[in-house]
Amino acid sequence: MKAHDGMYIDGAWRPADGRDAIDVVNPVDEQVIGRVPAGTALDVDTAVRAARAALPGWAATPPAERAARLAALRDVLVARKDEVAETVTAELGSPLKFSQAVHAAAPIAVAGSYAELTATYAFEEKVGNSVVHHEPVGVVGAITPWNYPLHQIVAKVAPALAAGCTVVLKPAEDTPLTAQLFAEAVHEAGVPAGVFNLVTGLGPVAGQALAEHPGVDLVSFTGSTAVGRRIGALAGAAVKNVALELGGKSANVILPSADLAKAVNVGVANVMSNSGQTCSAWTRMLVHRDQYDEAVALAAEAAAKYGDRIGPVVNAKQRERVRGYIEKGVAEGARIVAGGPEAPQEQGYFVSPTVLADVTEDMTVAQEEIFGPVLSVLRYEDEEDALRIANGTVYGLAGAVWAGEEAEAVAFARRMETGQVDINGGRFNPLAPFGGYKQSGVGRELGAHGLTEYLQTKSLQF
Ligand code: NAD
Numbered sequence: 001m002k003a004h005d006g007m008y009i010d011g012a013w014r015p016a017d018g019r020d021a022i023d024v025v026n027p028v029d030e031q032v033i034g035r036v037p038a039g040t041a042l043d044v045d046t047a048v049r050a051a052r053a054a055l056p057g058w059a060a061t062p063p064a065e066r067a068a069r070l071a072a073l074r075d076v077l078v079a080r081k082d083e084v085a086e087t088v089t090a091e092l093g094s095p096l097k098f099s100q101a102v103h104a105a106a107p108i109a110v111a112g113s114y115a116e117l118t119a120t121y122a123f124e125e126k127v128g129n130s131v132v133h134h135e136p137v138g139v140v141g142a143i144t145p146w147n148y149p150l151h152q153i154v155a156k157v158a159p160a161l162a163a164g165c166t167v168v169l170k171p172a173e174d175t176p177l178t179a180q181l182f183a184e185a186v187h188e189a190g191v192p193a194g195v196f197n198l199v200t201g202l203g204p205v206a207g208q209a210l211a212e213h214p215g216v217d218l219v220s221f222t223g224s225t226a227v228g229r230r231i232g233a234l235a236g237a238a239v240k241n242v243a244l245e246l247g248g249k250s251a252n253v254i255l256p257s258a259d260l261a262k263a264v265n266v267g268v269a270n271v272m273s274n275s276g277q278t279c280s281a282w283t284r285m286l287v288h289r290d291q292y293d294e295a296v297a298l299a300a301e302a303a304a305k306y307g308d309r310i311g312p313v314v315n316a317k318q319r320e321r322v323r324g325y326i327e328k329g330v331a332e333g334a335r336i337v338a339g340g341p342e343a344p345q346e347q348g349y350f351v352s353p354t355v356l357a358d359v360t361e362d363m364t365v366a367q368e369e370i371f372g373p374v375l376s377v378l379r380y381e382d383e384e385d386a387l388r389i390a391n392g393t394v395y396g397l398a399g400a401v402w403a404g405e406e407a408e409a410v411a412f413a414r415r416m417e418t419g420q421v422d423i424n425g426g427r428f429n430p431l432a433p434f435g436g437y438k439q440s441g442v443g444r445e446l447g448a449h450g451l452t453e454y455l456q457t458k459s460l461q462f
Contacts, residue, residue, distance in 0.1 A: 018040045018043075073189035084103065121448070132458070139168070143223065254267070259402070280398035299357075352373070395418075
């Protein structure tokens with residue numbers, strides 16, 4: 001794992017404009033493991049100019065050639081998967097096994113899916129007396145978070161390149177080494193100079209400069225709702241395309257006919273994985289009042305098993321934020337049945353896997369995104385009550401429904417105001433559209449739906 005001290009712009013590592021740097025810290029032992037340059041508005045401008053210059057050539061490249069570059073990118077990610085896993089573990093703190101199984105593997109699946117899709121997608125279609133061409137939107141400014149450092153990057157860059165767009169990426173401050181490794185992979189895959197560019201730096205400086213740059217045609221942002229709102233406003237003022245993947249507060253609805261133990265165990269695992277730092281995590285478990293006590297006991301037992309199996313959260317600020325939420329939950333009447341706000345160990349940004357019982361829908365912990373290993377268990381009276389609680393937040397990113405019969409779960413899921421629902425523990429699908437209803441975002445990522453975000457149509461009439 002090597003930290004570059006420059007920016008990857010126009011096919012090469014170039015010296016940064018300024019001298020400021022960002023320390024990368026390992027959240028397990030709090031040691032500095034690398035240093036990357038903090039980009040300035042000038043770095044961003046240089047990168048956007050390179051992306052603009054490369055756009056006509058890349059946009060005109062036949063889809064088969066773009067597919068070949070994406071296949072080569074997937075192959076590099078396969079060849080370097082151990083390095084990816086080690087890098088994510090070093091800067092995010094996730095256990096190595098999880099980094100291998102998820103942080104390194106998911107981007108391979110997504111890059112591979114776009115290699116296939118690019119080769120087969122109808123970039124031209126006939127509609128009556130028209131031929132509709134699906135053309136690239138242009139230069140993409142991609143801004144990504146730290147929680148799934150490589151997946152979030154690939155979920156933007158792969159469809160953008162597939163569409164014929166060129167990209168400037170500003171990755172999260174906490175996980176820039178994974179982004180640098182990705183830039184090396186793009187280079188190795190033979191993607192032409194200027195098609196992909198990387199500027200590391202602070203959100204309010206480099207991120208903001210990218211979002212504001214007049215040479216950017218589409219801003220694709222994943223992160224908090226607070227920053228997303230600002231980026232949406234900037235894009236609106238400039239009449240620019242924007243895609244926002246924001247926060248979530250998803251419900252895991254366990255209907256009375258469900259296999260309770262399975263639903264609770266999978267639900268706890270879903271929240272604790274990646275130390276709760278998953279935007280689509282089912283952080284509200286909704287249980288019928290007759291099964292409530294049993295579900296709480298099962299959840300507490302399952303969470304206790306995670307004790308030393310999860311990694312820390314990403315940084316000290318996040319740890320304090322998560323602890324603060326647990327304390328606030330207790331102050332508002334919730335009952336801790338596993339974990340708690342105390343630090344489980346001296347060193348590292350660890351938070352104990354925590355389950356809060358007696359949570360009611362009006363409490364802060366039932367409404368706001370915590371982004372840590374904290375599950376809230378809520379009680380419902382009947383199905384209508386469950387639906388009202390499930391839909392009763394500003395978010396709508398994901399969710400789960402469990403029932404004895406699949407059809408019963410599907411009928412409930414159809415009434416949920418959310419972008420994805422897992423039925424009886426359904427598996428992750430890298431081709432299924434991912435994105436939010438309500439304040440969870442605008443636009444979709446992954447699969448064919450993710451590709452269309454980077455395309456605009458031109459109709460020719462005959
Ligand atoms: P964040 O919004 O603070 O940062 C995300 C990115 O935006 C980073 O690269 C950051 O540097 C940049 N940024 C910060 N301020 C900026 C500004 N003023 N202008 C431009 N860019 C700026 O979020 P975070 O703490 O890194 O990530 C956690 C959040 O991301 C959570 O709310 C989580 O739910 C959300 N998230 C959503 C999804 C999704 O797909 N919906 C996926 C992962 C994370």
